[in-house]
Amino acid sequence: MKFDDKKILNIFTLCILIVIPITKMIAFYLEQYKIIRNYDSINPSMVFWISIPFLIYVYVKNLRKRKLDKFDYIFYGLVLAGIMSVIFSIYKPVALIGKATRHEGFLSVLAYYLLFINWKNLGTKSDIKKYIKIFTIIAIVNSIYGIFQVYFPSNLIIRRHNVSATGFCGHPNFFGSLIVTIISIITGSFLIENKKNIEKILLICLLFISLINAQSTGPFITYVITIIFIITYLCIKKKIVLKNIFILLILLVSTYIAVYSVNRYIYKYNRCELCDVKNNIENYGISTSTVKIANGRIDIWKNTIGVIKKYPIFGVGFDNLVLAYPNPNRDLGVVLTIENGVLKKLSGPSYPVVDNAHNVYLNTLASTGIIGFIPYILLCLLTFIIGLKSKENLIMILLCGFVAYSIQAFANISVITVAPIYYIIIGLILSSKNKI
Numbered sequence: 001m002k003f004d005d006k007k008i009l010n011i012f013t014l015c016i017l018i019v020i021p022i023t024k025m026i027a028f029y030l031e032q033y034k035i036i037r038n039y040d041s042i043n044p045s046m047v048f049w050i051s052i053p054f055l056i057y058v059y060v061k062n063l064r065k066r067k068l069d070k071f072d073y074i075f076y077g078l079v080l081a082g083i084m085s086v087i088f089s090i091y092k093p094v095a096l097i098g099k100a101t102r103h104e105g106f107l108s109v110l111a112y113y114l115l116f117i118n119w120k121n122l123g124t125k126s127d128i129k130k131y132i133k134i135f136t137i138i139a140i141v142n143s144i145y146g147i148f149q150v151y152f153p154s155n156l157i158i159r160r161h162n163v164s165a166t167g168f169c170g171h172p173n174f175f176g177s178l179i180v181t182i183i184s185i186i187t188g189s190f191l192i193e194n195k196k197n198i199e200k201i202l203l204i205c206l207l208f209i210s211l212i213n214a215q216s217t218g219p220f221i222t223y224v225i226t227i228i229f230i231i232t233y234l235c236i237k238k239k240i241v242l243k244n245i246f247i248l249l250i251l252l253v254s255t256y257i258a259v260y261s262v263n264r265y266i267y268k269y270n271r272c273e274l275c276d277v278k279n280n281i282e283n284y285g286i287s288t289s290t291v292k293i294a295n296g297r298i299d300i301w302k303n304t305i306g307v308i309k310k311y312p313i314f315g316v317g318f319d320n321l322v323l324a325y326p327n328p329n330r331d332l333g334v335v336l337t338i339e340n341g342v343l344k345k346l347s348g349p350s351y352p353v354v355d356n357a358h359n360v361y362l363n364t365l366a367s368t369g370i371i372g373f374i375p376y377i378l379l380c381l382l383t384f385i386i387g388l389k390s391k392e393n394l395i396m397i398l399l400c401g402f403v404a405y406s407i408q409a410f411a412n413i414s415v416i417t418v419a420p421i422y423y424i425i426i427g428l429i430l431s432s433k434n435k436i
Helices: 005-032 046-063 070-087 092-097 106-122 125-151 172-192 198-213 217-237 242-266 277-282 297-310 360-389 393-411 419-433
Strands: 336-339 342-345
Touching (some): 005 046, 005 125, 005 419, 046 106, 070 092, 070 106, 070 360, 092 106, 106 419, 125 198, 125 393, 125 419, 172 198, 172 217, 172 242, 172 393, 172 419, 198 242, 297 360, 360 393, 393 419
Antiparallel strands (some): 336 342
């Protein structure tokens, strides 16, 4: 069978989307059954490392057939900024291959960039349809597993966060990022269609149940904001079907009431993060985070800004924020060291360590400095503008997912199980510039 550049791109895109989360889940099971000591001893980012040469080959081969455009220059800016960030990083091995558990070193991020630029150059209308289906299948599989995590406790089902659903993502916040991105795409598609679509109604119901059971405030609030955006955007575009708005609202309200009632009165789950918005505003987002200190994310953001002021040009390096952030290691007599790219605590009491800004934009600025943040934010803004201007239904639908991920990114973390979807969406939206 002949492998052209498009087939190579599809193969390695699917490997990144499917093999990485499956690898993480296999590692979780191996740890649970004590076959390995730590799930992170299996590094899923190796899928990125293997994919990079092939993705570079696809880009270079396609480059011969066309002229450079502004997105090529943004791509070069991102790559160059990433290389400079590694060179000037606090700890270069971590900046290159990533920190334990996070794995978002330069090589992983380079794979993200290659996904966006290749799909921008090679994406077509049929590709958009195909990858919307693939994203949907990924969300369905995660959602079904999440339902088993919450309602069917078993030794065969891994529950890493009490009664919160995590799917194959390993954490409720990351699961929420995935679900809110895909449910927003499906919601946009549902509101545009003039025909009855029971399949999409059931999909929205399933994914909304998952979003509720993730018990992650940020993605839930993001979905509410995104619905408002989608309705406003499609009304301006004159693409919306009014009756579908009412169907959607009735579906979401009734689903929320049903899930809340089942969780509270049948399963006796006392934890309901979404029930008390006031508490979550005062202590925003910290209760479902791996980092639980002080006043939550607001303090983390303030301290991260302090780090940015010290490393404004090139940043601290990918996954190096933990080394520059004012973690309370000195006052408690704790000594931190890095062995083989893994952060270890040599002495002192146990305490939570902040290793991420819990804001994708701040974290990007802290990691790569101004030289990396400018091309990144320029890429996001251009993608948003092109999506807004598009008259194609498929691009509008993808824009809904792009907006959802972009909003939740203000209070969440970029992770290797979800971020590739975001960059593929960016590439497919930008492909409309030339292909659709």
